[in-house]
Amino acid sequence: MKRSLHWLLPLATGMIILGAWWLVTTVWADRLIYFPGPGQVVKAVWTERAELLPATGKTLWMALAGFAAATVGGGVLALLLASARPVRLSLYPWVLALQMVPVVIMIPIFQIWYSYNAAKTIISMTFMISFFPIVANTTMGLVSTDRRLRELFRTWHARHWQEVLYLRIPYALPYFLTGLKIAAVLAPVGVITGDMLAGTSEGTSGLGFLLYKYRSEFRPDAVFAVALLSAVLGFVFASAVYGLSWLLLHRWHDSATRME
Amino acid sequence: MPDPILSYRSVTKRYERGKPVLDSLDLDVEEGDFVAIIGPSGCGKSTLLRLTAGLSPLSGGQIVFRDGEPSRRSLGFIFQDATLLPWLNVRHNVEMPLRLERRPRAERRQRADEVLRLVGLNAVSERFPRQLSGGMKMRVSLARGLIRQPNLLLLDEPFGALDAITRNQLNAELLSLREQSPFTALFVTHSVNEAVFLSNRIVVLSANPGRLAHRFEVPFSYPRSAALREDPAYHQLCAQVMRALADAASAR
Structure with missing residues (x-):
């Protein structure tokens, strides 16, 4: 199969779906008054731009903050968990148990803690959502370092920190990046959910809050406009992390190298 | 005669209550030796190298390095995988x-x-x-x-996973490396031909428990070339070692 087909085919599928959407909403326009066509959605993005663009910016900012905190926190906790078996045995089951708690129940708690500061609440929730996949994957990578390679380092009398720095961390990198990819998909979802539940109109609100606002104003075209921007945001966010992963792995890791 | 660079004195290794993998092994390795260690699977060949490198603790006996701990710290270990x-x-x-x-x-x-x-x-x-x-x-x-x-290089079946041609080539290269950067070698292998071609001494271990079954001195002088593989004396020695290996395998 030609390589160009790898992007031509999905592009064609997208055009067909878009065309079908346009056709359906044009032909039955009088019956589908709550289902805007693609043109109306784009128009709503334009007319509401004064509200939508700052909201998108704020959502992006909160997603980045939560994601960054989860990356650092998750990485550090994974190093701690991997450092010694007793530490892992005593902590890891609780990390897993905590993950099973639905994160939304934390929202009222965060609201109380942060005196209803929306940004802090939403960032904390995003942190909670993105944190676990990073911890779980990175810990797995750090503890599954090839036994032979560890023995090799022992024959060189590597110090513990050298083994961590030169062996365990690079070995765990693909695992960490897998966690990061999952977190990158979750972070924007977390922000929008958090914003729907805890967002306020003070200052500029995020996309999640606007979703509620436009619903109460009964404007399906604007709701769809928010959905479109959320989708674009999520796509850009995840693509950036996928790109980073490729950049770090493509020269050596099987997952990122083409068969020769 | 100078002290051996490395000596094994009734070296014993057992894992968790089982039969010993290695049982009271005595062996002296002289400076400049190329010792090939050969034996049926389960005879503790690899274990012997792991004990030497300090990757695994001894259950009994002693491994004495002539130059003490520093020479253990500087030894080289080559695994079967790269x-x-x-x-x-x-x-x-x-x-x-x-x-x-x-x-x-x-x-x-x-x-x-x-x-x-x-x-x-x-x-x-x-x-x-x-x-x-x-x-x-x-x-x-x-x-x-x-x-x-390193003064001492431990090689654990390093060429076992390679095809025959590459393997012979690397055998010759290993010997020429030793001409240029001399080291004493302990070389674990399954291949009798490889053992005879490379080493000046061959140690055959028997299995269950691992004991020293036979020793051979390999009389061919270094540097050796690929022509040695066609020498009748080489084939004769290979046949002798092969017989000793078969004895060691059946004597369980």
Whole structure:
């Protein structure tokens, strides 16, 4: 199969779906008054731009903050968990148990803690959502370092920190990046959910809050406009992390190298 | 006669209450020896190397290094797999032991160039392990094993996974490496031909428990060439070792 087909085919599928959407909403326009066509959605993005663009910016900012905190926190906790078996045995089951708690129940708690500061609440929730996949994957990578390679380092009398720095961390990198990819998909979802539940109109609100606002104003075209921007945001966010992963792995890791 | 560089004194190893893997093994290794260790599977050949490198504790007996602990610290260990770090290119893989000793960058570079030249891999120093053939990976592993200029090199079936032609080639290369950068070698192998071609002494171990069953002196002088493989004396010795190996395997 030609390589160009790898992007031509999905592009064609997208055009067909878009065309079908346009056709359906044009032909039955009088019956589908709550289902805007693609043109109306784009128009709503334009007319509401004064509200939508700052909201998108704020959502992006909160997603980045939560994601960054989860990356650092998750990485550090994974190093701690991997450092010694007793530490892992005593902590890891609780990390897993905590993950099973639905994160939304934390929202009222965060609201109380942060005196209803929306940004802090939403960032904390995003942190909670993105944190676990990073911890779980990175810990797995750090503890599954090839036994032979560890023995090799022992024959060189590597110090513990050298083994961590030169062996365990690079070995765990693909695992960490897998966690990061999952977190990158979750972070924007977390922000929008958090914003729907805890967002306020003070200052500029995020996309999640606007979703509620436009619903109460009964404007399906604007709701769809928010959905479109959320989708674009999520796509850009995840693509950036996928790109980073490729950049770090493509020269050596099987997952990122083409068969020769 | 000078002291042996390494001596095993009633070395015993058992895992968790089981029968010993190695039972009271006595062996002296002289400086400059190339000792091939051969035996049926389960005779503790690899265990012997692991004990020597300090990767596993002894259950009894002693392993005495002539130069004490420092010579254990500087020995080289070559595993059956090349065990290269896939995220580093060839040069950085080879430099790793020196990096861990926190040697300056210029020295690391210079030493890496030297050993890569010895194994004939200068041209591929920027490549990553996945871009190399099995034989090339093993050469990189040898270069890395030699970069600290060890007195003692432990090789655990290093060429076992290679095809016959590459294997013979690497046998010859290993001997010529030793001409240029002398080391004492303990070489575990399954192949009688390889043992006779490489070593000046062969130790045959029996299995369950691992004991020293036979010793052979290999009379051919170094440097050896591929022509040795066609020498009738070589074949005769191979046949003798093969018989001893069969004895060791059946004597359980």
